[in-house]
Amino acid sequence: MFCNPGNQAEALQDFQAAPMPIVGMPATNLSEKEKHNPDATALTTVGPADDGLFGADHPTEEELSTLRKVPATMPWVGIAMCLIEFAERASYYGSKGPFNNFINNPLPEGGNGAGAVAKGAAGLNQSAGALGLGSKTTSALTNLFTFLAYVIPIWGGIVADTKWGRFKAICVGTAVGAIAHIILIVPAIPSVITHPNGALGSFIVSIIILAFAAGFIKPSLGPLLCDQIPNRNPVVKTLKSGERVIVDPGVTVERWLLIFYACINIGGFFAVATSYAERLVGFWLAYLLPGIVYMLMPIVLVLAGRRLYKAPPQGSVVVEAWRVVKLMMSSGGWKHMFSGKDEFWNRAKPSHIAQSEGTIGSKVTWDDRFVDEVRQSLNACAVFLIIPIYVLADGGLGNQMNDMSVAMTLNGVPNDLISNWNPLAIIVFSPILTFLIYPWLARIGFPLKPMTRMFIGFMLGALTCVLSAIIQWRIYKTSPCGYYATTCDEVSPVSLWWQVPLYTFPAIGELFVFVTSYEIAYTRSPARMKGLVYSISLFNQAIASALSLALSDVIVDPNLIWPWVALAVACFLSAFLFPTYFKHLDDPVDDFADADRQAGIVRQPVLLSRESAQQRTENEKDIMA
Structure with a gap:
């Protein structure tokens, strides 16, 4: 009786009732024998971070629609992760801040030979400088650094997800970054600055190593923070006021990432110190200070490491995702990839394969839910393709903002100081x-949904570009050199402080755009691929840098106005895509924090392997006999 067509239906029932085979999804608590047993099953717990709220009541459908949703309190290990991000970003932006002046400007006349300006009235409107390689080389190298710092995280995210785990990736990145900071001081030594070729060579080596350090740390630190959320499902809690609220994981991630992003910019504000260090003392001090702050990272990692929940690496998860996509595209499936219908995605689901082919190949080591997670991730990644427009609006193409600042009246203020208004605005408004x-x-009753936040951010970006175009036009009109103000020996009477709104508005916009993109990356990615998808959300910075690099030769005097106009139009039009085309991303995701799936074990059942199904059938025959 078990050889009739009903077997196929029963096989599908097995798919819905059997445990996930551990093959291809290793977990740290299983023996080697259990890992390779296709019928083995296990459960896992999240760890200390899960204690406290699991005993609370789970909300009903009515409570979900009526009670206010609030975030969970951040534990001290979460605060430790924010402190690590502060130190890493302080060192990153503190070092990056002086890059423009170090590469672009020559040593100031009457200066101390270390890049500082002349003392007294002679240095009032001077800018710090060292190599004097000009705007094009400056734009090329700074954009190369940014590009690498946001491309390498894709590799770093894959390594963290599949081989090392997030915590180990952060530790390796910290060690690499320490080496980079030591090398970075070398080209800033006065005796080395006098030999521009040697100084440039060691400078390039240091920024490449520093980019690799960021590549390991950036895709892992944010997800590791979010991994520590204390409740993996919505729970009802009664406040001291008597109000019943829902402690919601999604709201918790939103709140924690806002705090995390504020820490990024508290660290970024450290560039103020390096701006004055380069101007008053020299570049050697400007590059030494970030290295000192960086030393906080290994200390905090040692103190917090043992108390963190660490999702184990998942081996073949990236390979599995690739096989899912490949299977959907095969046999003409690619023709339906933009249809938006379930049929395209069902092609890779084991339940569909079993129903249509009667068997499952040995390479299909995933379950139906994993295919749905890949689909969800790709939908989210589509949003990331638009964000480079905002990144360009937040600072301009090429070296636009720096070129604008050197043509303005400084009155003793470092020309790159105003750029620190960006982190200051975020620190205030966060x-x-x-x-x-x-x-x-x-x-x-009107919480800001993700796509509404993206819309607001892009509109702020468009406003920034309009103001930038007007100010650049005014500089050209008042400069003694007209439309060649950047290289003019005399500056325009337009004050440098007019750049304050050009950094303030997009800074506020970052809280709506970047933080929301990080939230989407974490909540809409497979539990076992969060590092990779998070790094893809960072990749928009690399795309923007590549565009800036490609256009650096043409974004110079007298063409500094129209790029702002083009960006204003692009930002304005793109804003309307979020509440319309991407409206579906406003729908909440309830199961993004499934600890079992992060650990490589799922409660959702999957189809038994062909051999296991056959053995089960034989066992059932014996029972019936």
Whole structure:
């Protein structure tokens, strides 16, 4: 009776009732024998971070629609992750801040030979400098550094997801970064600056190594923070006021990433110190200070490491994702990839394969849910393709903002100081959004959905570009050299402080655009691929840098106005895609924090392997006999 067509239906029932085979999805708590047993099953717990809220009541459908959603409190290990991000970003931006002046400008006349300006009135409108290689070389090298710092994280994310785990990837990146900071000081030594070729060579080596360090740290630190959320499912909690609320994982991730992003920019504000260090003392001090702050990272890693929940690496997960995509594209399936229909994705689901082919190949080591997760991730990644437009609006193409600043009246202010208004604005507005505006909107029943936040951010970007075009036009009109103001010996009477709104508005926009993209990357990626998808959300910075690099030769005087106009139009039009075309990304995701799937074990059942199914059939025959 078990050889009739009903067997196929029963095989599908097995798919819905059997445990996930561990093959291809290793977990740290299993023996080698259990890992290779296709019928083995196990469960896992999340660890200390899960304690405390699991005993609370799970909300009903009515409570989900009526009760206010609030975030969970961040544990001290989460605060430790934010402190690590502060130190890493302080060293990154503190070092990167002086790059423009170090490469672009020559040693100031009357200076101390270390790049600092002349003392007294002679240095009032001077800018710090060292190599004097000009705007094109500066744009090329700074954009190369940014490009590498946001491309390498894709590799770093894959390594973290499949081989090392997030914590080990961060530790390796920290060690690599320490080497980079030591090398970076060498080209800034006065005796080395006098030999531009040697200084340039060691400088390039140091920034490449520093980019590799960021490549290991960036894709892992944010996801590792979010891994520590104390409740993996919505739970009902009664506040001291008597109000019943829902402690929601999605709201928790949103709140924690806002705090995380604020720490990024508190660290970024450290560039103020390096701006004055290069101007008043020299570049050697400007590059030494970030290295000192960087030493906080290994200390905090040692203190927090043993208390962190660490999702284990998942071996073949990237290979599995590739096989899923390949299977969907095969046999003419690619023709339906843009149809948006389930049929295209069903081609890779084991249940569909079993129903249509009667068997499953040995290479199909995933379950139906994994295919749905890949689909969800690719939909989210489509949003990331638009974000480079905002990145370009937030600073311009090529070296636009720096070229604008050197043509303005400084009155003793370092020309690259105003760029630090960006992190300052984020430091100020982040708590306003996190603790005032967002909670107030949620309390009155109008929480800001992800795509609404993206819309607001892009509109702020468009406003910034309009203001930038107007200010650049005014500089050209008032400069003694007209439309060649950047290389003019005399500056325009337009004050450098007019750049403040050009850094403030996009900084506020970053809280809506970048933080939301990180949130989407974490909540809409497979539990076993969060590092990779998170790194893809960072990749938009690399795309923007590549565009800036490609256009650096043409984004010079007298053509500095029209790029701002083009970016304003692009940003304005792109803003309307979010509440319309990408509206579906406003739908909440409830199971993004499934600890079992992060550990490589799932509660959702999968189809038994062909050999196991055959053995089960034989066993059932014996029982019936």
